[in-house]
Amino acid sequence: MATDSTAGSSLSAQESAADALPPATGEAFRDAIARLPSGVNIVATAGPAGKAGFTATAVASVSDDPPTVLVCLNRKSPQNRLVRENAQFSINLLPKDAVTLANIFAGRTGLHLDDRFRHGDWTTLATGAPVLRGAIMALDCRLLSSQDVGSHTVYFGTVVATMTKPRDPDGAKEVLIYHDRHYGEA
Numbered sequence: 649m650a651t652d653s654t655a656g657s658s659l660s661a662q663e664s665a666a667d668a669l670p671p672a673t674g675e676a677f678r679d680a681i682a683r684l685p686s687g688v689n690i691v692a693t694a695g696p697a698g699k700a701g702f703t704a705t706a707v708a709s710v711s712d713d714p715p716t717v718l719v720c721l722n723r724k725s726p727q728n729r730l731v732r733e734n735a736q737f738s739i740n741l742l743p744k745d746a747v748t749l750a751n752i753f754a755g756r757t758g759l760h761l762d763d764r765f766r767h768g769d770w771t772t773l774a775t776g777a778p779v780l781r782g783a784i785m786a787l788d789c790r791l792l793s794s795q796d797v798g799s800h801t802v803y804f805g806t807v808v809a810t811m812t813k814p815r816d817p818d819g820a821k822e823v824l825i826y827h828d829r830h831y832g833e834a
């Protein structure tokens with residue numbers, strides 16, 4: 649937790665009080681966090697450890713100087729070792745018509761690891777991580793660091809290359825989102 653030197657003692661008093669509170673139940677948390685609309689991405693890696701990709705909404709911008717992002721990946725996923733060992737990954741924001749691809753990379757069709765890449769049109773930018781040609785935007789990242797937090801590993805990546813699709817000239821909705829356990833568009 650960050651400390652604020654201007655409010656030192658009152659902040660630490662709040663922290664001790666908060667430390668005494670038990671975490672919310674997993675079910676209450678999942679119900680609440682489901683209400684947060686998120687873009688749907690495929691996070692992909694390739695390298696000596698192999699090729700893999702998974703659908704992810706737990707993706708965020710961390711810093712713009714240097715450009716840094718984070719991705720949260722379940723520690724139980726076999727892909728966790730691949731991201732760590734390849735030390736590179738891409739984030740590909742899906743277009744609204746990519747629900748089938750999102751389900752394939754969420755493991756809902758029984759395809760695993762590099763078999764998932766038989767679907768979609770993939771290329772590479774700088775690192776060699778797979779990049780989806782039709783993505784709304786893609787970030788090609790070198791692994792910076794990671795931290796295990798509860799069920800997930802948070803991977804921080806330095807963005808070394810980007811790809812951005814031109815906007816729809818009519819301003820039509822283009823992005824696949826996930827909200828309240830359903831796909832939508834934004």
Ligand SMILES: Cc1cc2nc3c(=O)[nH]c(=O)nc-3n(C[C@H](O)[C@H](O)[C@H](O)COP(=O)(O)O)c2cc1C
Pocket residue numbers: 688701702703704705706707720721722724725726727750753754755760761826
């Ligand atoms: C909309 C959606 C968002 C998801 N977001 C994440 C995520 O941010 N992190 C994660 O670890 N798994 C996430 N998952 C689940 C993974 O996509 C899924 O567990 C994974 O692809 C299974 O692959 P594996 O069998 O290789 O672990 C998400 C699934 C869906 C449908």
